[in-house]
Amino acid sequence: MGSDSNNFISEYTSGEYKYGFHTEIDTEFAPIGLTEETIRYISARKNEPEFMLGYRLKAYRHWLTLKMPTWAHLEIPPIDFQDIIYYAAPKRKPELSSLDEVDPELLETFNKLGISLDEQKKLAGVAVDAVVDSVSVKTTFSETLSKYGIIFCSFSEAVQKHPDLVKQYMGSVVPYTDNFFAALNSAVFSDGSFCYIPKDVRCPIELSTYFRINAANTGQFERTLIVADEGAYVSYMEGCTAPQRDENQLHAAVVEIVALKDAEVKYSTVQNWYPGDKEGRGGIFNFVTKRGICKGSNAKISWTQVETGSAITWKYPSCILLGDNSVGEFYSVAVTNNHQQADTGSKMLHVGRNTRSTIISKGISAGKSNNSYRGLVRISKNAVNSRNYSQCDSLLLGDKCGAHTFPYIQTENKSSIVEHEATTSKISEDQLFYCQQRGIDTENAVGLIVNGYAKEVLKKLPMEFAVEAQKLLSISLEGSVG
Amino acid sequence: MLLKITNLHASIKGKEILKGIDLEVNKGEIHAIMGPNGTGKSTLASVIAGKDEFEVTEGEILYNAKNLMTLSVEERAREGIFLGFQYPVEIPGVSMTNFMRTAVNEIRKYRGLDPLSAGEFLKMMEEKKKLVEITSNLTNRSVNEGFSGGEKKRNEIFQMAMLEPTLAILDETDSGLDIDALRVVANGVNKLRTPENAFVVITHYQRLLEYIIPDFVHVLFEGRIVKSGGKELALELEEKGYDWIKQQH
Numbered sequence: 253m254g255s256d257s258n259n260f261i262s263e264y265t266s267g268e269y270k271y272g273f274h275t276e277i278d279t280e281f282a283p284i285g286l287t288e289e290t291i292r293y294i295s296a297r298k299n300e301p302e303f304m305l306g307y308r309l310k311a312y313r314h315w316l317t318l319k320m321p322t323w324a325h326l327e328i329p330p331i332d333f334q335d336i337i338y339y340a341a342p343k344r345k346p347e348l349s350s351l352d353e354v355d356p357e358l359l360e361t362f363n364k365l366g367i368s369l370d371e372q373k374k375l376a377g378v379a380v381d382a383v384v385d386s387v388s389v390k391t392t393f394s395e396t397l398s399k400y401g402i403i404f405c406s407f408s409e410a411v412q413k414h415p416d417l418v419k420q421y422m423g424s425v426v427p428y429t430d431n432f433f434a435a436l437n438s439a440v441f442s443d444g445s446f447c448y449i450p451k452d453v454r455c456p457i458e459l460s461t462y463f464r465i466n467a468a469n470t471g472q473f474e475r476t477l478i479v480a481d482e483g484a485y486v487s488y489m490e491g492c493t494a495p496q497r498d499e500n501q502l503h504a505a506v507v508e509i510v511a512l513k514d515a516e517v518k519y520s521t522v523q524n525w526y527p528g529d530k531e532g533r534g535g536i537f538n539f540v541t542k543r544g545i546c547k548g549s550n551a552k553i554s555w556t557q558v559e560t561g562s563a564i565t566w567k568y569p570s571c572i573l574l575g576d577n578s579v580g581e582f583y584s585v586a587v588t589n590n591h592q593q594a595d596t597g598s599k600m601l602h603v604g605r606n607t608r609s610t611i612i613s614k615g616i617s618a619g620k621s622n623n624s625y626r627g628l629v630r631i632s633k634n635a636v637n638s639r640n641y642s643q644c645d646s647l648l649l650g651d652k653c654g655a656h657t658f659p660y661i662q663t664e665n666k667s668s669i670v671e672h673e674a675t676t677s678k679i680s681e682d683q684l685f686y687c688q689q690r691g692i693d694t695e696n697a698v699g700l701i702v703n704g705y706a707k708e709v710l711k712k713l714p715m716e717f718a719v720e721a722q723k724l725l726s727i728s729l730e731g732s733v734g
Numbered sequence: 735m736l737l738k739i740t741n742l743h744a745s746i747k748g749k750e751i752l753k754g755i756d757l758e759v760n761k762g763e764i765h766a767i768m769g770p771n772g773t774g775k776s777t778l779a780s781v782i783a784g785k786d787e788f789e790v791t792e793g794e795i796l797y798n799a800k801n802l803m804t805l806s807v808e809e810r811a812r813e814g815i816f817l818g819f820q821y822p823v824e825i826p827g828v829s830m831t832n833f834m835r836t837a838v839n840e841i842r843k844y845r846g847l848d849p850l851s852a853g854e855f856l857k858m859m860e861e862k863k864k865l866v867e868i869t870s871n872l873t874n875r876s877v878n879e880g881f882s883g884g885e886k887k888r889n890e891i892f893q894m895a896m897l898e899p900t901l902a903i904l905d906e907t908d909s910g911l912d913i914d915a916l917r918v919v920a921n922g923v924n925k926l927r928t929p930e931n932a933f934v935v936i937t938h939y940q941r942l943l944e945y946i947i948p949d950f951v952h953v954l955f956e957g958r959i960v961k962s963g964g965k966e967l968a969l970e971l972e973e974k975g976y977d978w979i980k981q982q983h
């Protein structure tokens with residue numbers, strides 16, 4: 253933070269969404285709307301094996317029986333699911349063996365986003381999978397990783413090359429019956445990342461996926477599956493942006509994590525989808541199902557998220573703690589400004605004995621936004637000696653925004669302990685005055701104070717992400733005070 | 735002249751607190767402002783610093799011949815005005831290092847200077863810590879968070895040393911300090927003192943003025959400066975007590 257962020261902020265004093273540009277890329281689309289035909293089209297484009305098409309169709313038929321959930325503290329305008337394009341792909345050669353084959357316009361797009369796909373020039377130690385609209389365009393470092401037996405590729409590629417692994421784990425954590433958006437995703441998902449870390453391998457570099465919505469009128473339905481075999485370790489990061497448009501765009505992703513015995517998965521997200529303009533026009537609807545399962549004993553799954561974007565966020569990264577002594581963690585900073593709405597939190601489902609979970613949630617609301625924490629901690633009968641600690645803090649900037657906390661706690665045994673703490677605070681005039689008296693202007697002061705407030709969560713992020721996240725926090729709150 | 739306050743009236747929530755203050759401060763001078771509690775000493779400091787809770791209803795403040803009313807709080811700070819707070823606030827999670835680095839570089843930017851590198855900054859911080867005799871690791875902690883009263887006051891002096899103000903206003907920096915801490919504060923002022931800067935030391939007690947020798951002493955009472963004099967005025971006040979002032983008004 254410090255001077256870096258100050259420079260950064262002065263560069264963007266307008267407070268406009270920085271990633272709002274759109275690139276002219278030759279794109280091919282599925283016909284608008286959703287029918288079995290659309291699904292067959294997607295599956296055929298991707299040259300999928302029979303089992304995938306079968307899975308999609310089952311999900312689709314189930315989805316037809318569902319209604320959009322209404323329980324969240326959100327005002328969601330009606331969505332016409334027949335007015336969405338479910339598949340958009342930058343046209344390109346089917347196989348990319350080198351960077352030269354990536355559409356130069358697309359490379360330029362990623363350069364503008366500050367993400368280099370050029371392996372030589374890359375930040376050491378981060379492998380990137382870049383997904384634009386419906387398709388993964390480039391995965392870096394795959395070869396280096398394959399030396400360790402690590403598979404890191406696009407989901408589509410995994411379906412082709414590792415169908416058995418996909419078949420074994422896909423839908424095992426988030427079944428298509430799970431909820432409306434998970435069913436929709438299971439029917440139409442286009443691409444995403446796949447990652448498998450073999451037994452006892454510690455992934456030597458950070459893996460990351462960068463999602464970008466480019467085409468208009470399209471939805472993005474990515475699907476990510478991470479499997480850490482026994483004793484494996486991986487840290488995975490996900491980032492996202494989208495162009496600025498007046499209409500809303502739908503993003504309904506599914507992320508599944510499987511951690512076997514003694515495995516550890518760290519999953520970090522910096523979500524910066526276009527939030528809409530100051531009047532609340534446009535922006536991404538971010539309806540995401542993320543869940544991990546600690547399948548074996550001593551497994552650990554840790555979610556860290558910094559949510560600053562999207563018009564509406566509906567997202568509850570969760571952990572099923574099945575293995576004895578397994579650990580689930582959820583660290584979240586969710587910022588809402590202007591007319592943004594977020595209903596986000598976590599579910600910790602304790603099944604195994606001596607399981608432990610931690611939830612740290614920092615909500616920051618400004619403008620006319622609404623920010624809700626929703627969390628479920630369930631300790632089942634057999635989960636003896638389990639523990640949960642939840643802390644949900646809300647910070648309000650201004651008096652037109654809202655912060656809400658909806659904690660649900662269910663404990664079915666007496667040997668377990670669940671602790672829940674919640675606070676609500678405001679940035680005080682005295683804190684701002686103190687900063688200003690030291691020469692720091694209001695925007696920077698808010699940035700400092702908010703970053704300080706969120707520090708507990710930010711420090712959980714990998715270094716490469718932490719700096720970006722800090723800047724993002726300051727920028728997304730520009731103009732919210734004073 | 736560095737600071738020229740003329741007929742300053744200020745109120746908060748419609749209640750007039752400052753009722754016509756006149757004060758002139760030249761470079762190289764140390765002024766002490768004394769007075770009973772609740773007479774407007776902190777208000778005066780806040781108004782000079784630009785806190786917008788207070789409304790200036792009459793009069794003017796010139797600083798380096800500039801009308802301060804046209805400048806924001808941070809601009810005044812960048813122009814060299816420093817306020818040592820009577821009650822420094824806590825800013826959880828923001829390290830002193832980060833806080834000071836942001837402040838120093840903002841001020842440098844205003845003055846057309848390049849930001850200090852991390853290395854240069856840390857070096858400066860070590861020097862200033864030595865100068866104001868801070869041995870503890872205050873700088874690794876969050877701004878004032880969990881600081882004792884004495885630590886907070888020392889931290890104000892440390893920040894003053896870092897920011898090298900032209901006009902430093904210290905609001906009861908001595909209150910609640912033991913004699914050692916008091917000496918640290920006083921030494922800080924004495925070391926930082928140059929012919930190019932000035933200090934306004936607000937204090938309730940004469941004690942601090944044994945260590946910081948003021949050129950002028952002013953007595954503030956019910957929103958007015960009712961008496962001004964040399965350093966002997968402080969002693970006289972100490973002897974006769976504030977009742978002496980009260981009886982005269």
Ligand SMILES: Nc1ncnc2c1ncn2[C@@H]1O[C@H](COP(=O)(O)OP(=O)(O)O)[C@@H](O)[C@H]1O
Nearest residue numbers: 746747751770771772773774775776777778787
């Ligand atoms: N924020 C405020 N709201 C209302 N009254 C205030 C506020 N700040 C100061 N005052 C009033 O202004 C008067 C002067 O206060 P202050 O300047 O703090 O005095 P001193 O520093 O000399 O003890 C007191 O009567 C105090 O109650």
Ligand SMILES: [Mg+2]
Nearest residue numbers: 775776820906
């Ligand atoms: Mg006072």
